[in-house]
Structure formats: structure tokens, C-alpha cells
Amino acid sequence: MHDEQPIDFAPTLEAITSFLPLNLQRPNLGIICGSGLSGLAEDFRQVVIVPYEMIPGFGHSSVPGHKSALAFGLLGPGEGVPVVAMLGRFHPYEGHSMSTVIFPVRVMAKLGIKDLIITNAAGSLNPNIPVGTRKSFLVVIQDHIALPNLTGMNPLLGPQISSDVPRFLPLSNAYSPSLRRLAFLAAHQLSLDRSALAEGTYAWVSGPTYETPAEGRLLRNAGADVVGMSTIPEVLAAREAGLKVMVLSLVTNFVVIPNEYRSLREEVEAELSGKPIEIPVVQTVSHEEVLLIGKEKATVMMKLVEKVVELLPVG
């Protein structure tokens, strides 16, 4: 599952830079586009697309709604800031090893990025965080609960990639307060409704199954606000490399968390007594729904990210 050999980044970095003009070779900022959110790179200027298949060490992103390429370009006013975006990520549930999942973040760090904005689609566990239908609902992540990390599947298990990275990475300040502040400032400057942007805790699960109601309750009771199958491996790799991280979740669905199960015994008894009770329709989530909301709301996410870039301190 984990590489034992020291990682040789040189072939990857050479392959990538061979596609790029000089002014795009040292991006300041990385962006990871979650499910249905690859449109975040649509406003890049002087854009150069590098397909993952041309990059040694990169996998293939097989999930619908994830393209499989890096986009380089300029974002923001004036000359613009050089940025790199992952149009599609790798998830462990696709069969990628953890080292493949986090490799692109390590590569972006080697390319010189200082800040990383990670986006994802996520399910809401918190009744106060509605799905992004009418109001575009985004959550600035302030903390996480990573069940895989607590159960022996931490993405950083294995030999240290170099002696410069911490063996024991602290995570008490994993989500940069300065970048999170910028998200709220950006929302204000864009006149977004106050309720469009919440703060919350992301629960990482391995997927690919969505949560059972009991699992949803467990995560909610543990203090999570949204849940998803990505992001945390990237956060860990980024923090290991000393990057500042901001995570934005687009809430695409509710995780069904009934407090009580309907009693099938009562239903059967009512039926037998000739007075059937109305059976409620049980909601289910699908990836199509996740992509639909992503499609509808990617523009707001894009505007917010662009505003954050505009507000980033220079240098």
C-alpha cells in the first residue's frame, strides 16, 4: 500500500514543466476540483491543460464528474496569479493506493505552491446546513474527523518521504485561519447571503457506499457537519509539505438520519387489521444528484475561489 523507496519527483516535474511557458512553471496556488467542480478552472487565462496520462506517477481519475488533467493558468486581476488546478482527484475507493492519492499534492508542493484550496461535494449531517438547491450551500471546513486515520488507514503510514517532513504531524491547526477568514471576506464582498457559507467539520469515510442511517447518526453525534470520501488524504499531504490549506465543501445532499425506524411490525399489524398505515418514502442519495447540484452551483464556488485569490496577500 505504501512505497518503500524514496520518491523520485524529477521525471514528473520535468514532464509537467515541458508543457508550460516560463510564467506558469512556478504556480503560487493549487486548487483541487471535487465532483462536478472542474469548471473552477474555466476562468483561467493563458490556460495549459496537461492530461494525467502524460504525467509519470499520476493515476487516472475514473469517477464521473472528474476530468483527468492538470490545468495551469493565471487567475485574478492584473497580471494574475499563476495557479494549478487538479481537474479530478483520486479516491482510495477507485483502487488507488494512498500514495497515488496524495502524489499530486506532493507534486504541486514541489512545483512551488504555498496555498492549496481543496473543494469537494459532500453530504450534510447537520439540519442547519441545507443542500445547495435554492441557496448555494458551501461549508468552510474548520476541522475533520477521519475514521480511516483512527483505524489504521492513515494516508501517511509508512516511511517518511524525506527527513525534512515531520514524522508526527500536528493537526490541531490543519485548516489555515487566514485562508478561512478570506473565504468569509470574499463572501461578504460578493454580497452572498450570510446563510450561503457555513463553517463545519468534515467526516472522511472511505466510500464507495453512502452512509447507512446509523452511520450518519454516529458521525453527527461525533460532531461532524458534512461527510465525504475524499479531501483528508490531500490535507495531510499538504500539511506535511507545509502548505496552507482551505477546504470548501459544496453540500449536494442530506444524509438521511432518522431518529426512529418505522416499525414494520406495526405496519404489518395495521395491514392485517384492515387499516394500513401510509408508508413514508425513504430518500436515497445518488452520484447523479451529487453531480447535478455541483453543476448548478459550481459558479458560486468558482466566484468565491476567484475572490479569495484576489484577496490573497501578494508574495
Ligand SMILES: O=P(O)(O)O[C@H]1O[C@H](CO)[C@@H](O)[C@H]1O
Ligand atoms: O469528494 P469528491 O471527490 O468531490 O466527491 C464526492 O462525491 C462522490 C460521491 O457522490 C465521492 O467521491 C465523494 O467524495
